[in-house]
Amino acid sequence: MFKAIIYVTLKESVLDPQGVAVQGSLHTLGFANVKEVRIGKRLEVLVEGESKQQAEEQVKVMCEKLLANPVIENYTYEVEEVA
């Protein structure tokens, strides 16, 4: 069994209104030195398979087909073998 940890983030060129709102609240709390907040997603996917390489290839396709929207998002992932 393999566990993939996938991070989906907005591309740098895309404004993140949630991040801007959270930044405002951090400023309200006194963290005046906060310059930017950007919010993304973390997904955990457990897959059965023969090899880590096969799992990585599958996860890449999953990201491209569904988990990330390539118009506005980037993705990265790490795959590790789990018991």
Place this chain on the structure above:
Amino acid sequence: MRFAVPVFPGSNDMDAVHAIEDVLERPVTAVWHHESDLSQYDAIIIPGGCSYGDYLRPGALAARSPIMEGVQKAAEQGKLVIGISNGFQILLESGLLPGAMRKNDHLQFRCDIATLIVENNQNPFTGHYQVGERIRIPIAHAQGNYYCDEQTLAELKKNNQIVFKYVDENPNGSVEGIAGICNKRGNVLGMMPHPERAIVDWMGTSDGVKLFTSMLRYWEENGGAE
């Protein structure tokens, strides 16, 4: 002219069904999303709502369901496809229209009547409107902040694909105030406002009627037979 309204878990499909029945008095069928054959229909209206609870991204899961094969095929054949609100998000997620939706820039869900300007009446959906006509159409969304990169925007302009823009106030922060776009061929329209909720005066506006009558006229003028 036969209409199909795809139904996903969480769709507001009956608004679209009633609009076709009441405005056009043509047969309309709500079709469950497991069905992939839409060949018997002349037009498809992908309704609003929150398909799959807007999980992952609005429209993302619906865009990968079997019925979208039928929608893709219909679009390729030149049949009329309109996606309203969540339906627009689904068309973007499926790649039938370019761009993507972001959360509204103010992060609020907006339920209101928006004023739009008709940018283009050279497509099957807006033939009965005048270019520059101001129309009032309801909106109800949290993620209608249309985004595309500059190259795509230039393409949209060059090909006359921007169909509706918000005027007076942009309710969500969309690029250039875009409220609705079509594909290059013109037979696939996506829009955040709800024309199907603007068909009789007690709704506050009936400015959506002409969108449906435009579709019917286009179909009749292009060889459609009952």
